[in-house]
Amino acid sequence: xxxxxxxxxxxxxxxxxxxxxxxxxxxxxxxxxxxxxxxxxxxxxxxxxxxxxxxxxxxxxxxxxxxxxxxxxxxxxxxxxxxxxxxxxxxxxxxxxxxxxxxxxxxxxxxxxxxxxxxxxxxxxxxxxxxxxxxxxxxxxxxxxxxxxxxxxxxxxxxxxxxxxxxxxxxxxxxxxxxxxxxxxxxxxxxxxxxxxxxxxxxxxxxxxxxxxxxxxxxxxxxxxxxxxxxxxxxxxxxxxxxxxxxxxxxxxxxxxxxxxxxxxxxxx
Numbered sequence: 001x002x003x004x005x006x007x008x009x010x011x012x013x014x015x016x017x018x019x020x021x022x023x024x025x026x027x028x029x030x031x032x033x034x035x036x037x038x039x040x041x042x043x044x045x046x047x048x049x050x051x052x053x054x055x056x057x058x059x060x061x062x063x064x065x066x067x068x069x070x071x072x073x074x075x076x077x078x079x080x081x082x083x084x085x086x087x088x089x090x091x092x093x094x095x096x097x098x099x100x101x102x103x104x105x106x107x108x109x110x111x112x113x114x115x116x117x118x119x120x121x122x123x124x125x126x127x128x129x130x131x132x133x134x135x136x137x138x139x140x141x142x143x144x145x146x147x148x149x150x151x152x153x154x155x156x157x158x159x160x161x162x163x164x165x166x167x168x169x170x171x172x173x174x175x176x177x178x179x180x181x182x183x184x185x186x187x188x189x190x191x192x193x194x195x196x197x198x199x200x201x202x203x204x205x206x207x208x209x210x211x212x213x214x215x216x217x218x219x220x221x222x223x224x225x226x227x228x229x230x231x232x233x234x235x236x237x238x239x240x241x242x243x244x245x246x247x248x249x250x251x252x253x254x255x256x257x258x259x260x261x262x263x264x265x266x267x268x269x
Contacts, residue, residue, distance in 0.1 A: 020146075020149045020150055020153065021149055023153075024149075024152070024153035024156070024157070025246060027153070027157055028153075028156060028157065028160055028168070028169070029243060031157070031160040031161060031168075032160055032165060032166070032168070032169070033165070033236075033239070034235075034236050034237075034238075034239030034240045034243065035166075035235050035236050035239055036165045036166040036168075036169065036239065037166075037169075037238075037239035037242055037243055038105075038230070038234070038235030038236055038237070038238035038239030038240075038242070039105060039107050039108055039111060039166040039235050039239075040111065040166050040169040040170065041226060041230070041238055041239065041242045042099070042102075042103045042105065042108045042111075042230050042235065042238065043108055043111040043112050043115055043170075045223050045226060045227060045230070046091070046098060046108075046112060047091075047112075047115055047118060047119075048219060048222075048223065049219055049223070050087050050091055050119065051119075051122065051215075052212055052215040052216055052219060053083065053087050053212070054080065054083040054084040054086075054087040054088075054119055054122070054123060055080060055083075055122070055123075055126055055215075057207065057208025057209065057210070057211030057212045057215070058076040058079055058080055058126065058127070058130075058204055058208050059076070059126050059127070059129065059130035059133075060130075060207070060208065060211045061076065061203075061204045061205075061207040061208045061211065062076050062127065062130045062131070062134065062204070063130050063133055063134045064207065065204075068197070068200065069131075069134075070190075071195075071197045071200055072200050072203075072204060073127050073130075073131060073190060073192075074192055074193050074195060074197075075197055075200040075201050075204060076126075076127050076130070076204055077124075077127045077192045078192070079201060079204065079205070080123040080124075080126050080127065081123050081124070083123070084119050084120055084122070084123030085120075085123075087119055088116045088119040088120060091112060091116050091119065092112075092113055092116050095108075095109045095112035095113050095116075096109040098112065099112065102227070102230065102231055103230050103231065103235065104231075104234065105234070105235050107166070107235075108235075111166065111167075111170055114170055114174075115170060115173070115174070117174060117177075118173065118174065118177050121174075121177045121178060121180075121181050122177065124181060125180060125181045125184045125185070127190070127192075128184040128185060128187075128188040128190065129141070129184060131188055131190050132184070132187070132188055137187075137188075140187040140188075143183070143187075144180060144183045144184060144187065147179055147180075147183060148176045148177070148179055148180040148183070149176070151172075151175050151176050151179050152172035152173060152175055152176035153172065154175075155168075155171050155172040155175040155176075156168045156169055156171060156172030159171055159172075225241075226238060226241065226242060226245075229241050
């Protein structure tokens with residue numbers, strides 16, 4: 001696939017998602033309270049932080065790799081599964097202390113317990129996403145992206161209308177992730193094997209470690225302000241802050257997001 005063709009489908013995928021998200025966001029803002037968004041933002045903050053460790057930069061390492069791709073994909077898959085199980089267990093056990101110490105809101109604990117499911121769903125689909133990006137399969141990723149930004153709204157809005165509060169947002173997030181896994185496995189021909197090349201993990205982890213450090217810095221850039229608001233002002237104020245901030249983020253994401261998936265891909269010679 002040419003760079004122009006890849007850029008077109010990448011742009012369309014991001015454009016579709018960024019066009020749908022504001023509409024869903026505006027509808028849900030009318031139905032939910034700032035506290036609902038504050039509780040969900042607290043949980044997403046923790047989930048985003050945990051992803052740095054369970055994903056461990058395996059996706060970027062796989063996209064960059066030029067030799068033994070099948071074996072590397074297999075190694076990356078099982079590394080993600082192992083890290084995902086470990087991080088999900090730690091997250092589940094520490095959900096209550098994290099909610100109490102950082103956010104002073106026990107509702108965050110219940111949400112984190114449920115959202116640990118997302119760690120497993122992300123772990124079993126991360127390699128498929130990376131391989132499609134490596135193969136410039138952005139047309140397939142467009143349909144995945146379109147479905148997984150539409151379905152959460154279809155799930156969340158009816159629940160929000162029936163007074164489910166922040167659980168409507170949780171349900172929508174899980175529905176979107178679940179269907180993303182199904183679509184990625186159907187669209188990608190790659191399947192994991194019960195084999196493991198012990199030499200490859202060192203190479204993947206070495207590259208992934210630097211990506212992880214970059215991800216950690218990015219997390220602080222994106223979430224540090226929200227963490228301070230949540231810790232010192234509470235869920236209500238965090239919800240107000242994140243709601244207003246989200247509109248600004250949507251504008252910049254629409255402009256720059258289409259270029260990001262292609263940055264790590266090497267064009268065939």
